[in-house]
Amino acid sequence: MRxxxxxxxxxxxxxxxxxxxxxxxxxxxxxxxxxxxxxVLAGAGRAxxxxxxxxxGNRTTGTAxxxxxxxxxxxxxxxxxxxxxxxxFYGTIQRMDTPVIAAVQGYAMGGGCNLAVSCDLVVAADNAxxxxxxxxxxxxxxxxxxxxxxxxxxxxxxxxxxxxxxxxAHQALAFGMINRIVPADELLATASAMAEQLxxxxxxxxxxxxxxxxxxxxxxxxxxxxAGRDIGLAMHVFK
Numbered sequence: 001m002r003x004x005x006x007x008x009x010x011x012x013x014x015x016x017x018x019x020x021x022x023x024x025x026x027x028x029x030x031x032x033x034x035x036x037x038x039x040v041l042a043g044a045g046r047a048x049x050x051x052x053x054x055x056x057g058n059r060t061t062g063t064a065x066x067x068x069x070x071x072x073x074x075x076x077x078x079x080x081x082x083x084x085x086x087x088x089f090y091g092t093i094q095r096m097d098t099p100v101i102a103a104v105q106g107y108a109m110g111g112g113c114n115l116a117v118s119c120d121l122v123v124a125a126d127n128a129x130x131x132x133x134x135x136x137x138x139x140x141x142x143x144x145x146x147x148x149x150x151x152x153x154x155x156x157x158x159x160x161x162x163x164x165x166x167x168x169a170h171q172a173l174a175f176g177m178i179n180r181i182v183p184a185d186e187l188l189a190t191a192s193a194m195a196e197q198l199x200x201x202x203x204x205x206x207x208x209x210x211x212x213x214x215x216x217x218x219x220x221x222x223x224x225x226x227a228g229r230d231i232g233l234a235m236h237v238f239k
Contacts, residue, residue, distance in 0.1 A: 001036065001037065001038050001039070001040065001192075001195045001196070001199050002030040002033070002036045002038075002039045002040070003039075003040045003042070004023065004026050004027070004030070004039060004040070004041050004042070005041075005042050005043065005044050006019060006023065006041075006042070006043045006044065006048075006049055007044045008044070009043075009044040009045025009046070009047075010045075011050075011053060012045070012046070012047035012049070012050040012106070012107060013043040013044065013045065013047055013048065013049040013050065013112065014049070014050045014051060014052065014053035014054075014055075014112075015049060015051065015052050015053055015111055015112070016053040019053075020085075020089055024089055024092055027039070027092050027093065027096065027100075028092075030098060031096045031097065031098050034203070036098060037098070037099075037198060037199040037201075037203045037206060038098065038099050038100075038101065038195040038198045038199050038206075039098055039099070039100045039101070039195075040100075040101050040103060040188075040191050040192065040195050041100055041101065041102050041103070041115075041119060042102075042103040042105075042188065042191070043104075043105070043106075043112075045106075046105065046106045047105070047106035047107040047108075047112075048102070048103075048104040048105055048106060048107065048108040048112055048116060048128070049107075049108060049109075049111070049112025049115055049116075050107050050108075050109045050110070050112050051109045051110025051111035051112045051113070051114075051133075052110060052111050054137075083142060083143065086111075086142075086143040087143060087146075090111070090114055090115070090118060090143060090144070090146075090147055091118075091147075092118075093115075093118040093119055093120075094118055094147075094214060096210075097207035097208075097210055097211055098206075098207065098210075099120045099121070099198055099206055099207075099210055100118075100119045100120050100121075101119060101120065101121045101122070101123065101191050101194055101195055101198075102115070102116040102119035102121070102122045102123070102191075103123050103187050103188055103190075103191035104116050104122060104123070104124045104125065104128045104130075104178070104187075105124075105125040105127060105128055105184055105187055106125070106127060106128065106129065107128075107129050107131075108128060108129070108130050108131075109129075109130070109131050109132070109133060109166075110131075110132055110133055110134060110144065111143060111144060113130045113131060113132060113144070113177075114132075114143065114144040114147050114148065116130070116177075116178075117147060117148060117151050117152075117177050118147055118151075120210060121179050121194060122177065122178040122179050122180075123178070123179065123180050123182060123187060123190050123191045123194065124169040124172060124173075124178045124180070124181050124182075124187075125169070125181075125182060125183070125184035125187045126169055126181055126182065126183055126184060127169075127184050128168070128169040128172070128178075128181075129166050129167070129168060129169075130166065130167050130168075130169075130171075130172045130177060131160070131164065131165065131166035131167060132144060132148070132160050132161050132164060133164050134161070134164075135161065135162055135164055136164040141161045144161070145157065145161055148160065148161065150217070151176070151177065152175050152176045152177060153176075156175050156176070160175070169181045204235065205235060208231045208234055208235050209231075211231060212227055212228055212231040215227045216228070
């Protein structure tokens with residue numbers, strides 16, 4: 001197993017360029033290590049992640065608070081490059097074959113909420129709060145909307161992205177954003193127990209099953225069945 005912790009507790013783990021770069025590199029390294037069966041992703045301190053650090057000039061996603069940087073407005077090319085980086089980063093976990101479990105406490109806002117929802121399993125503390133403040137902050141939810149729509153559907157995503165209301169863990173469970181709610185002091189133990197259970201299974205079976213779930217979600221049913229056949233053949237090859 002590999003434990004990854006976002007470690008900017010003084011900023012509620014808001015994502016600046018350094019954190020994004022380091023987290024992306026850590027995820028890639030874990031994916032490349034065939035001894036890593038499962039990844040547990042957590043945030044240090046009292047929040048999971050409050051999205052983009054607006055104070056660092058990153059305005060592609062939102063946070064629970066903060067103001068825009070006073071720096072000169074970026075060019076169209078710079079905005080496009082940052083959006084490309086943002087979309088690529090948010091797709092990292094879903095493109096990976098290694099299962100990722102998010103352990104969420106406190107705030108998971110904007111891009112931080114998107115990061116949690118992107119994970120394959122989400123365990124939330126009973127003090128967790130989820131939300132997307134982008135529109136309220138005057139920004140389109142460009143980086144986060146595709147993932148949320150794909151995960152929970154159009155109607156639910158529209159409500160969360162446009163009303164900009166924070167929701168608690170029980171509401172997030174009802175929306176299908178998370179898998180379990182536990183007392184805050186049991187969060188990491190629960191996520192670790194789930195990871196240990198997964199790590200005890202055949203690693204190739206885990207990775208191929210995640211591949212199939214990813215492919216089946218985007219395919220018509222008949223083609224999804226064919227994808228299942230392909231994965232079954234691939235599993236046979238590994239035996």
